[in-house]
Amino acid sequence: MKLAELLNWSGLDVLDHLEREVTVPVVDGIQAQGDLIVIPLSLLGAVDTWGRDYWLPVPADGVELVRGEGGNNPHTLVADTGTCRWSTNFRDRTGLGVAVFENTEPAYLVHPEHGGSGVAPGSWLVRRQQERGVGLRGNVVVCD
Amino acid sequence: MRRHPRREYRRIDFCQAWPDILQLRAEWLGHGLSTAGADRPAAEEAIARLYALLGQPPPEFVWIASPGAVGTVLEPSTVLLRSDGQWPLESQLASIVSVLRQRFDAYLTHREKAVVGGGVRKALGESVRTAVAQRIQAELTTGHGLYWYGQQDADWVAYYQVFQRISGVPFALADVEQLELWAAIARSCGWWWPREDRCVIAERPLAIKTESVGDQLRLHDDSGPAVVYPDGWSVHCWHGTHVPDWVIANPTVEAIAAETNIEVRRCAIEKLGWPGYIQQAGLRLLGQAPDPGNPGGNLRLYEDRPGENRILLAVNGSVERDGTRRRYGLRVPPWFSDPVDAAGWSYGLTGAQYSRLLRRT
Numbered sequence: 001m002k003l004a005e006l007l008n009w010s011g012l013d014v015l016d017h018l019e020r021e022v023t024v025p026v027v028d029g030i031q032a033q034g035d036l037i038v039i040p041l042s043l044l045g046a047v048d049t050w051g052r053d054y055w056l057p058v059p060a061d062g063v064e065l066v067r068g069e070g071g072n073n074p075h076t077l078v079a080d081t082g083t084c085r086w087s088t089n090f091r092d093r094t095g096l097g098v099a100v101f102e103n104t105e106p107a108y109l110v111h112p113e114h115g116g117s118g119v120a121p122g123s124w125l126v127r128r129q130q131e132r133g134v135g136l137r138g139n140v141v142v143c144d
Numbered sequence: 145m146r147r148h149p150r151r152e153y154r155r156i157d158f159c160q161a162w163p164d165i166l167q168l169r170a171e172w173l174g175h176g177l178s179t180a181g182a183d184r185p186a187a188e189e190a191i192a193r194l195y196a197l198l199g200q201p202p203p204e205f206v207w208i209a210s211p212g213a214v215g216t217v218l219e220p221s222t223v224l225l226r227s228d229g230q231w232p233l234e235s236q237l238a239s240i241v242s243v244l245r246q247r248f249d250a251y252l253t254h255r256e257k258a259v260v261g262g263g264v265r266k267a268l269g270e271s272v273r274t275a276v277a278q279r280i281q282a283e284l285t286t287g288h289g290l291y292w293y294g295q296q297d298a299d300w301v302a303y304y305q306v307f308q309r310i311s312g313v314p315f316a317l318a319d320v321e322q323l324e325l326w327a328a329i330a331r332s333c334g335w336w337w338p339r340e341d342r343c344v345i346a347e348r349p350l351a352i353k354t355e356s357v358g359d360q361l362r363l364h365d366d367s368g369p370a371v372v373y374p375d376g377w378s379v380h381c382w383h384g385t386h387v388p389d390w391v392i393a394n395p396t397v398e399a400i401a402a403e404t405n406i407e408v409r410r411c412a413i414e415k416l417g418w419p420g421y422i423q424q425a426g427l428r429l430l431g432q433a434p435d436p437g438n439p440g441g442n443l444r445l446y447e448d449r450p451g452e453n454r455i456l457l458a459v460n461g462s463v464e465r466d467g468t469r470r471r472y473g474l475r476v477p478p479w480f481s482d483p484v485d486a487a488g489w490s491y492g493l494t495g496a497q498y499s500r501l502l503r504r505t
Contacts, residue, residue, distance in 0.1 A: 017465045029502040030493075031437065032461065037491045037501075067358075094492030114462045114505040129490045132453040132475035134406040142474065142490070 001108075003116050010062060010078040012110045026106045026118035034114045035142045036066060036075050041100065041123040048091045058084040058101070062110070065099050065126055077126075079107035096127040096141070156311050158259050164310050169264050169302060175331050176272035176298035177352050177361075182207070182345070183332035187294075190328035191336065191343055197322065198236050204342040210373030211280060211335045211346050214288050218337060218344060221289030233340050234290040244322055248304050251313050260306050268299035271361040275384060276352065279363050280335075280371055282386040283379045291337040294329055295348060301327045349373050355383070366415065368392065382411035391415055397424045418457060418473030422446055427455065433483050435459065437501035441469070443483035445476075454478055456486045461504030 004020035007013060031038050056063075062078035063086055077086065083105035090100050101107065102123045109117040133140040158165070184207065192202035206217050231239070249257070277296035304323055307313040315323075329336070334346035351372045353365035362384030363370040369378030369389070380392045387408050390399050395412040400421070403409045413421045421427075427446040435441035441459035448455050453475040460470045480486035488498030 015465070017467075018462065025503065027502045030497070030500050031503040031505075032491070032501060033505050034460070034462075037493075039491075039493070039497075043497060043500075092492070096492045111505075117503065117505055127491050129474075130492070131490060132477060134410050134475070 001106075001118070006078075006108055006110065006116045010076070010108065010110055012062065012076055012078070014110070014112045014115050018113075018115045022115075024108065024116040024118045026120050028120035028122065031117055031119070033075060033109050033111055033117045035129040036098075036109070036111075037127050037129065038109065038117070038119055039125045039127060041125055044125060054089040055085040055087045055102075057082065058086055058107070063099075065109070066128065073112040076110045077101060077107060078110060079103055080105055083107070090125070092125065092127070094127065094130075096130055097125055098128055099126045100124065101126070155253070155256070158256075161310050162263075165260070165264060165306055168306055168310065169268060172268055172298040172302035172305075172330075173271060176268065176296050177276065177354070178295055179349050179351055182334065182347050184345075186328055186331070187333035187336075187345055190325045190332070191338065191345070193325050194237060194322075195233075195338070195343075197240060198233060200233060200340075203338070203340075206342055206344045208344060208346050209375035210349075210377035211284060212373070212377035213375060214284075214291075214335075214337060214344060214346070215286055218288045218339070220286050234338050237338055238290060240322075241326065244319055245300065245304070247319055248307070248315060248323075251315060252307065256307070256311070260303060264306055265299050265303035267359065268302055272296050272298050275354070275360065275362045276371070279381055279384075279386045280379050283377075288337060289339075291335055292329070294333045294335050294346070295331070296335075297326065297330045301330050347374050357384070366392065382415060385411050387411045397421065401425070413473075418455070419471045422455065422457060422473070430454065430481050431483050435487070435504065436484070436499050437461075438504040441504070443487050445480065445483040445486055451478060454480060454486065456480075456483060456490070458487065 002021055002023050003014070003018065006024055007020070029040065030043070058077055058079045060081055062076040064074040064076050066075045084101055084103040084107045086099050086101040088099055090097060100123065103119065104121050106121065107119045109119065129142040130139045131142050188205050195202055208214060208217060273293065273296055277293045301323070305327065308315055308320055308323065334348045336346065337344040349371050353363065353370045354361040355364040363379070363381035364383050365381070370381040371379040380387050380389045382391060385407060391408060391412045392415065395416040400409055400412045400416070403412065427448060430445045430447055432442055432444040435443045435458060438459065438461050441461065444457040446455040446457065456474045456476045457471055458474060460472065462469070464470055474490055476486040476489060480489065482495055484499055485495035488495045491498065
């Protein structure tokens with residue numbers, strides 16, 4: 001799918017300088033979108049998920065995995081209805097996980113500054129990025 | 145048994161009233177950030193009537209151009225309570241406004257306080273009191289006793305006005321009249337320092353530069369002061385953090401090295417830009433490697449100060465408006481010497497896991 005088609009399909013928008021005729025590849029493996037990273041659950045031993053009932057379907061207008069706060073833009077997960085479900089009921093020992101999702105068809109992450117990322121069918125963990133805080137603040141989450 | 149039995153009245157539906165509440169909040173945000181010249185007659189009249197509530201004659205009014213000039217007309221404060229037990233005027237004023245708010249609160253349910261408290265008082269408190277007034281306060285080095293923020297007291301004034309004007313809570317008439325005095329002050333002037341026989345009042349700023357962060361505002365200007373008063377007294381802020389003027393005007397590697405406040409240092413480096421800082425400061429390159437999944441993007445790891453966090457300089461996967469790709473610095477723990485390990489750490493991954501990254505946008 002091209003970025004223009006993805007935007008048309010999802011109803012989302014990106015900054016107008018991004019090339020819209022470029023194809024958004026569907027990737028089966030680790031990929032990063034700015035301060036977010038999508039990791040196959042099979043790669044990680046340390047993530048527990050539980051509570052089958054807590055899975056939520058990804059609705060037609062998508063899910064904001066990271067809200068557009070703190071002066072940054074949202075990362076939105078979109079997929080065809082009925083092909084993707086997501087949950088925040090998991091334990092990620094790094095504390096960086098924001099959501100897990102499972103998709104049976106390609107799902108897409110869309111961000112106004114980074115464009116689109118296609119995710120192949122599978123089970124995935126979405127993490128944020130961290131850096132060392134200044135002073136005594138420990139590690140802090142990066143906002144781009 | 146409750147100490148203040150809650151008075152009953154017909155309680156309104158907040159959902160229906162919300163547009164009116166938001167409009168009132170927007171009006172008060174406007175007053176809190178107003179850069180118009182002070183309405184001196186209105187401010188003086190309202191303050192004189194507050195003095196009258198304390199049984200005092202109107203004070204002599206002394207206008208100053210900025211809070212920074214208060215030292216020219218008031219001595220630094222020493223004692224608040226006198227040995228004879230008589231409170232100074234400003235303490236009495238603080239007391240009556242505190243009692244006023246307690247009397248208003250006695251009418252309100254927990255739900256009302258929670259809904260309007262969050263939507264109006266807290267929202268305005270963060271955008272006006274915390275984000276603006278407290279940053280201005282950070283520029284003041286000497287205390288001159290109790291004072292009020294004038295226009296930046298918008299948060300609590302707006303909060304009680306919602307109940308009085310929109311909910312129609314039957315507050316006592318005398319309390320409503322006193323609230324209107326505080327509202328008149330907040331609409332007409334900057335900070336003020338009431339004293340026994342005179343009252344010092346500051347003008348409002350000439351400019352207040354903010355940026356939006358979600359629903360809130362914070363002070364920011366990347367080319368000059370974020371707040372400027374008519375006498376030139378100013379406050380500099382970098383994305384909401386109060387900084388000395390050199391951080392905005394002239395962030396040099398020498399000044400950054402001499403700065404002891406680490407938060408100020410961070411702001412100055414960001415203002416200078418990570419690539420510029422690394423180059424000008426001559427940071428030692430510990431290693432570099434291609435960024436997996438990011439063709440043309442190199443990861444470079446630098447030592448900032450020995451034993452301190454290291455700096456990973458990375459390149460964005462997507463282009464900026466000007467066609468370039470932004471370089472950004474990340475602080476990583478001091479034990480990393482391999483840039484790929486350090487990049488992996490930033491996502492909670494090992495270097496081996498991170499090296500399998502297929503695509504970065």
